[in-house]
Amino acid sequence: MNKIAQIFQSLDYGPAPEGPDQAIAWLDAHDRKFGHFIDGKWTKPGKTFSSDNPATGESLAQITDGTAEDVNAAVKAARAAFKGWSALSGYERGKYLYAIARAVQKHARLFAVLETMDNGKPIRESRDIDIPLVARHFYHHAGWAQHLNREFPDAVPYGVCGQIIPWNFPLLMLAWKIAPALAAGNTVILKPAEFTSLTALLFAEICERVGLPKGVVNIVTGEGGTGQAITAHEGIDKIAFTGSTDVGKAIRAVTAGSGKGLSLELGGKSPYIVFEDADIDSAIEGLIDAIWFNQGQVCCAGSRLLVQESIEERFITKLKKRMQTLRVGDPLDKSIDIGAMIAPIQVERIKDLMKRGIAEGAEVYEPDGQMPARGCFLKPALVTNVSPANTLVAEEIFGPILVAMSFRTPEEAVQLANNTKYGLAATVWSENINLALDIAPQIKAGVVWINGTNNFDAAVGFGGYKESGYGREGGREGMSAYLKPAWEKDLKPAPAPKIAAAKATNPLDSGHLDQTAKMYIGGKQSRPDSGYSRAVYDPSGKLVGEVGDGNRKDIRNAVEAARAALGWSTTAAHSRAQILYFLAENLDYRRDEFADRIKAQTGENGVEEVALSVERLFAFAGWADKYDGAVHNPPLRAVAAAMVEPLGVMGIVAPPSRPLLGSIALIAPALAMGNPVVLVPSAQSPLSVTDLYQVIETSDVPKGVINIVTGDSVSLAKTLAEHDGVDGLWYAGDAESSAMVEKVSITNLKQTWTSRGLYYDLADRRFEGDYFLAKATQVKNVWIPYGA
Ligand code: NDP
Numbered sequence: 030m031n032k033i034a035q036i037f038q039s040l041d042y043g044p045a046p047e048g049p050d051q052a053i054a055w056l057d058a059h060d061r062k063f064g065h066f067i068d069g070k071w072t073k074p075g076k077t078f079s080s081d082n083p084a085t086g087e088s089l090a091q092i093t094d095g096t097a098e099d100v101n102a103a104v105k106a107a108r109a110a111f112k113g114w115s116a117l118s119g120y121e122r123g124k125y126l127y128a129i130a131r132a133v134q135k136h137a138r139l140f141a142v143l144e145t146m147d148n149g150k151p152i153r154e155s156r157d158i159d160i161p162l163v164a165r166h167f168y169h170h171a172g173w174a175q176h177l178n179r180e181f182p183d184a185v186p187y188g189v190c191g192q193i194i195p196w197n198f199p200l201l202m203l204a205w206k207i208a209p210a211l212a213a214g215n216t217v218i219l220k221p222a223e224f225t226s227l228t229a230l231l232f233a234e235i236c237e238r239v240g241l242p243k244g245v246v247n248i249v250t251g252e253g254g255t256g257q258a259i260t261a262h263e264g265i266d267k268i269a270f271t272g273s274t275d276v277g278k279a280i281r282a283v284t285a286g287s288g289k290g291l292s293l294e295l296g297g298k299s300p301y302i303v304f305e306d307a308d309i310d311s312a313i314e315g316l317i318d319a320i321w322f323n324q325g326q327v328c329c330a331g332s333r334l335l336v337q338e339s340i341e342e343r344f345i346t347k348l349k350k351r352m353q354t355l356r357v358g359d360p361l362d363k364s365i366d367i368g369a370m371i372a373p374i375q376v377e378r379i380k381d382l383m384k385r386g387i388a389e390g391a392e393v394y395e396p397d398g399q400m401p402a403r404g405c406f407l408k409p410a411l412v413t414n415v416s417p418a419n420t421l422v423a424e425e426i427f428g429p430i431l432v433a434m435s436f437r438t439p440e441e442a443v444q445l446a447n448n449t450k451y452g453l454a455a456t457v458w459s460e461n462i463n464l465a466l467d468i469a470p471q472i473k474a475g476v477v478w479i480n481g482t483n484n485f486d487a488a489v490g491f492g493g494y495k496e497s498g499y500g501r502e503g504g505r506e507g508m509s510a511y512l513k514p515a516w517e518k519d520l521k522p523a524p525a526p527k528i529a530a531a532k533a534t535n536p537l538d539s540g541h542l543d544q545t546a547k548m549y550i551g552g553k554q555s556r557p558d559s560g561y562s563r564a565v566y567d568p569s570g571k572l573v574g575e576v577g578d579g580n581r582k583d584i585r586n587a588v589e590a591a592r593a594a595l596g597w598s599t600t601a602a603h604s605r606a607q608i609l610y611f612l613a614e615n616l617d618y619r620r621d622e623f624a625d626r627i628k629a630q631t632g633e634n635g636v637e638e639v640a641l642s643v644e645r646l647f648a649f650a651g652w653a654d655k656y657d658g659a660v661h662n663p664p665l666r667a668v669a670a671a672m673v674e675p676l677g678v679m680g681i682v683a684p685p686s687r688p689l690l691g692s693i694a695l696i697a698p699a700l701a702m703g704n705p706v707v708l709v710p711s712a713q714s715p716l717s718v719t720d721l722y723q724v725i726e727t728s729d730v731p732k733g734v735i736n737i738v739t740g741d742s743v744s745l746a747k748t749l750a751e752h753d754g755v756d757g758l759w760y761a762g763d764a765e766s767s768a769m770v771e772k773v774s775i776t777n778l779k780q781t782w783t784s785r786g787l788y789y790d791l792a793d794r795r796f797e798g799d800y801f802l803a804k805a806t807q808v809k810n811v812w813i814p815y816g817a
Contacts, residue, residue, distance in 0.1 A: 039354075045363040047152045052142040055231065061090040063226070065099055065250060066233035068106030069243025072099070078252070080226055083149035083405040084360050084369040092226045095251030097258045100218065103247040104264040107189040107216040110244030115186050115214035123174035126212060128239040130167035133160065136235070140228055144200055145360045147227045149369030149405065150323050152361050162485060163204040165664075166503075169487035170208035173508050177213065180505075184512035186214035187290050188266035191259040193280075195272045196222035196371050197326045197427075203229050205502040206269050207246060208487075213511035215267070218247045220259055222272075224371050226250040260284060267511070270294070271328070274425075274451075274496050278775040286768025288785055292500025292510045293778070294328065294492055296425040297453030299474065300446035301331030301482070304439075305339045307458035311480065313344070313351050316431070317366075319456060319482040321355065321409055324370055325429040328497075329454035331482055332426060334433040335445050341435045348411065352396040355409055359401065367429060370405045379407065379428040386421030390414060391432075417448050425451070439464065443471045450777070452494030456482045462813075469811045470599075470672065475501070478812045486663035489810050490671060495756075496778045499807070504661065504671070506808050516795065523763075523788040526685035526713050527568055545575040546719035548583055548739060551590030552732025554722060558582040563740065565716055568632045576715045579740030581748045584707065587736035588754040591678040591705035594733030598675045598703035602654035605701060609650035611728040617643045619724065623689060623717060630688055630714035641792050642693040648797040649697035656702065656802045667814040673806045675703035676780055677756030680749035682742050684761035684784065687791060688714035694791035695759055696735065698801035704757065705734045707749065712742045746770050753777045757805065761789065780804070 036042065064072035077091035093099075114122070133140060140163070141156040150159070173180070190210045194202035199221055210217050221229035226248075233248045249255060253276075260268055260280050267290035270280050274295040284291055301319050303312045319331025336344050360368030370376050387393060392414040400406055409429040415422050421432050436442040446455055454476040459465045462479075469477040475493045478484055485491060490501035500510045545562040547554035557577030565574045577583070597605070616623065620639045627635025658671040679699045683692040688711050699706050710718035718737055725735055738745060743766045749755050750773035757780045760770045764786035774781045782804050789796070 042364055044359075046359065047142060047145075047361045047363060049142055049146060049361060051139045052146055055139060055143065056090055059090070063090060063230050063250065064093050065095060065103070066230065066236075066246070066248040067099070067103045068247065069237065075099070078223065080147060080224065081372075082146050083371055084401075085404055089146060090227060092223075092250045095220065095249040095255035095258070099249050099251075100255065100258040100262060103218040103249050104189060104262055106244035107218055107247055108264060110242055111188055111216045114216055114242060114245050119175040119177045122212065122214065123171040125239060125241055126167050126171035126174055126208060129235060129241075130164045130171065132235045132239055133164045133167065137161070137164070140200060140231060142361070143231060144228050145368070147225050148196060148199060149360050149371060151365045151368040153363055153365070154323060159198060159201045162487070163200050166204040166208045166487040170212040173209070174212035181508065181512055183515050184509070185515045187511060187513055188215060189264060190215045190217045190267045190269060190511070191262065191265040192217055192219040192269045193256045193259060193272065194219065194221055196224040197323060197328070199225035200228040200232065202271050203232060209502070209507050209511050210269070211245065213508060215511055216245045218249055218259060218265070220249050220251060220255050223252045257283075265289065267291070269500070269510070274498075274778070277498055278778065281775045281778065282772050285771035286764065286785070290510075290513065292492075292502075293498030294500070294502060295496065295498040296427075297328050297330070297451045297493065297497050298333055298423070298425050298449045299329050299331050299451070299454040299456070300333045300335050300472070301456045302442050302446060302458065302468065303334070303336045303340070303344060304442075304457075304459035304461070304464060305337040306460045308460060308480070309340065309344060309347065312458040313347055315456065315458065315480075315482045316348065317351060317355070320431045321367055321429055322483055324367055324407065326371060326375075326427050327483075329476065329483070331454075331456050332431060333422065334431055335436050335442055336433065337442070338435040338437050345411075345413070345433065349394055349396075352394070352409055352411065353398065355396060355398065357398060357400055357406055357408060367409060370407050370428065373405055375428070376405055376407055379426055379430065382420060382424060382426055383410075383430065386412060386415070386419055389419045391419055391421055417445065423449070439468060443468060447473050450496040453497035454478070470674070470809070474809065475807065476810050476812070479814070481667065481812060481814050484663070484665060484667060484812045486661070486665070486669070489661045489663055489669040489812075490808050491810070494807060498778065499780050501808060505659070506671075509803070514800065520787040520789065522786055523684070523784065528713065545577060546716060546739070548577050548579060548587070549719070549722050549725070549735070549737040550583070550587045551593070551736065555586070557740070565630060565714065567630060573629050574716050576719055576739040579709070579738040579745055583738045583740070584745060584748045584752065587707040587738050588678060588752055590733040590736050591707050592754050594705040594731055595677065597705050597731060597734045598677070600703065600731075602657075605703065606650045606653035608729050609646050609653060609697065609701060612724060612730065613643045613646035613650065615724045615728050616646065616721075623720065626717050626720055627688055627714075630716055635689070638687055638690050642690045645690065645694050645697050645797065649701040652698070652798070652802060653701040656799065656806070658808065661810070665814075666816045667812050670811045670813065672809045672811060673702070674809050675806060677704065678754060679704040679706045679805065680709070680746070680752070680755045680758040681706050682709040682746045682749070682760045682762065683711050683718075684789070684791070685711050685713045685742070687711075688717035690791055691761065692718050694796055695761070695801065699805045700734065702802060702805040704805055705736075707736045707738060707755070709738055709740065709742055709745045709749075712740070715739045743769075747773055750774045750779070750781075751776055755779055757781070759804070760784070762786070780807075
């Protein structure tokens with residue numbers, strides 16, 4: 030063989046080291062000791078910890094561990110800066126973002142080298158992926174700043190945002206957080222991860238150099254405790270977090286009831302599905318990138334290979350051969366594929382997980398390649414002979430470890446892919462576009478890459494389903510995560526529900542047969558599990574009727590029925606619209622009867638409420654086939670289809686007031702978007718909803734799509750919040766139980782909306798549009814490459 034052919038075979042090439050001189054000069058210029066960047070000034074270093082180069086173990090600099098006082102000072106500065114920053118025109122704010130983008134580009138090499146030294150990632154990645162994406166993010170958001178008022182006319186910024194980021198993409202995660210926050214007019218306090226603060230500090234210097242108004246960006250370094258001081262701080266209006274699911278859940282619990290905005294971008298265990306008709310060589314190269322990008326320390330790493338049985342042997346053989354050519358070593362060497370792990374503690378964690386997996390039967394393959402003599406390195410590994418229950422399949426490893434399993438049919442591939450508590454990303458390889466586009470919507474994940482992997486762009490939202498979190502970063506969805514409706518600040522406390530004192534009556538006096546309204550579960554009327562009923566009184570205390578007193582078991586049955594009806598989400602939007610129109614029509618047909626019932630329960634004239642309920646059903650029938658996605662054109666040979674998908678099963682606990690509209694206004698958007706619902710109507714006046722059974726039955730609503738459980742709103746809301754089969758929960762009630770709902774929702778990180786004791790006048794037409802539609806949906810971006 031001649032030499033060139035040999036080189037192609039062996040992929041053997043010499044080292045190409047990148048010089049660290051500039052980065053070292055920058056560190057030395059700061060005496061390798063840093064304080065925080067607060068209110069446009071550098072604080073004196075306080076108690077410090079060392080930031081080390083994981084490839085060498087050498088200390089790079091001393092970083093200040095932020096205290097509660099530091100966080101206080103940063104919040105004060107950000108609050109003071111908010112007024113001026115949010116009052117700037119979008120054009121002015123955009124110009125600052127543009128200047129930051131330019132400066133990042135100008136100093137790209139310094140940023141890339143510093144990032145690689147601090148984090149251990151190959152310079153190839155920091156130079157060609159992280160830093161260019163950072164600049165792209167600021168450019169993109171400069172545009173959003175300028176067009177904000179036109180594109181989000183009724184929205185205002187949250188105010189002061191607390192942002193906490195991890196160590197795996199230090200500067201990129203900073204950009205994903207700071208760019209949209211600033212574009213929307215917020216000011217920020219950002220805490221980088223303890224292991225990787227340096228590029229955030231360099232970024233602070235860039236903010237200084239471009240003349241960003243003081244206090245708009247504050248960088249407070251520190252450990253987990255500094256993060257806790259941020260999440261608990263009362264002066265912060267929104268928390269944006271990227272990191273582990275455990276800490277994400279802790280943050281949800283801490284912020285419950287505070288009214289703070291929250292977006293969580295958490296862990297993953299993303300499937301990488303290879304069908305038998307895939308271009309195998311491309312799929313192997315994609316897989317190398319999917320799992321060994323950044324040493325596998327990537328939330329969306331394609332860490333679970335699912336390969337079709339018919340090609341499994343061939344694929345695994347090729348993969349092992351390719352793994353032999355992977356180079357582990359000095360991250361500053363441009364010819365290195367796999368750099369250093371973040372820290373010894375992470376290596377130990379992974380080794381422990383491996384031991385557990387092996388004890389459970391896993392087999393491990395590692396290539397022979399040489400390993401560096403010192404530093405924090407791990408060999409890439411392929412794990413086979415595992416069942417879905419193996420620790421290495423179930424847990425997020427966050428390292429260079431790929432687990433492989435096989436499947437026989439597309440259905441089995443989808444089942445295995447979704448067999449995880451996470452839902453961040455997925456990859457599908459097939460030359461059959463019909464098959465790939467059939468699989469993508471079935472996978473419960475926020476991003477699906479077809480015949481590619483790890484594509485990211487500022488214009489395309491990124492974020493998770495299920496326990497991978499909520500909220501999106503990038504694109505329109507990412508912007509809306511930093512905005513809230515302008516009218517929210519005018520909401521007044523909801524009046525306490527009028528609870529009539531019951532007049533003493535002998536229960537045996539009713540004189541007629543039992544007329545207790547039943548629950549409605551799975552398309553059938555059913556008696557409450559408890560056998561008990563609740564009396565419904567009018568304002569004078571007169572008995573108007575009785576309903577079942579629902580309990581945990583009724584909720585369980587209703588959720589089961591709703592899950593069995595999840596096919597509603599794939600029912601054509603046109604058909605969902607037709608059914609909502611039909612509901613409206615049948616309700617209108619019986620408007621007098623419903624108006625009378627409202628009057629009987631509340632003493633108020635119900636004519637207008639029934640008319641509004643009919644109109645609201647019409648409104649959301651109209652939305653069913655219109656509130657949909659977009660197609661993005663990122664700067665790659667690909668399109669990204671942003672698909673609007675329902676959350677899944679939704680629990681809806683209606684407010685005490687407006688017995689009919691209170692329920693209709695909330696279930697209509699959920700149903701329009703394809704969510705089966707478990708509805709708990711007003712506890713005081715539930716009869717308007719129990720009267721709906723016949724309307725539902727005559728309107729072609731598939732069984733299980735609307736389930737109704739009557740009873741005590743608070744205890745039923747708690748049961749719904751605890752239930753892992755509920756994907757989204759809306760609760761209209763007092764502040765204390767709203768906080769409870771948010772706190773308990775961490776079980777499976779279901780998405781919640783609560784009214785927090787405020788009065789949302791659901792008759793208002795502002796609730797006829799995207800306010801609830803957005804909360805009933807999540808966006809999945811499906812990346813589809815093109816080009817012959
Ligand atoms: P964490 O979730 O612990 O840390 C993420 C960020 O949150 C860091 O800035 C951290 O500070 C901060 N933090 C830690 N505890 C709290 C708290 N109670 N309140 C507020 N902020 C807090 O991730 P780790 O870095 O410890 O990594 C652990 C595991 O998390 C990894 O092995 C991996 O599985 C997963 N992970 C997932 C990421 C993702 O992108 N989805 C990213 C990073 C990790 P500090 O670093 O100083 O502790």
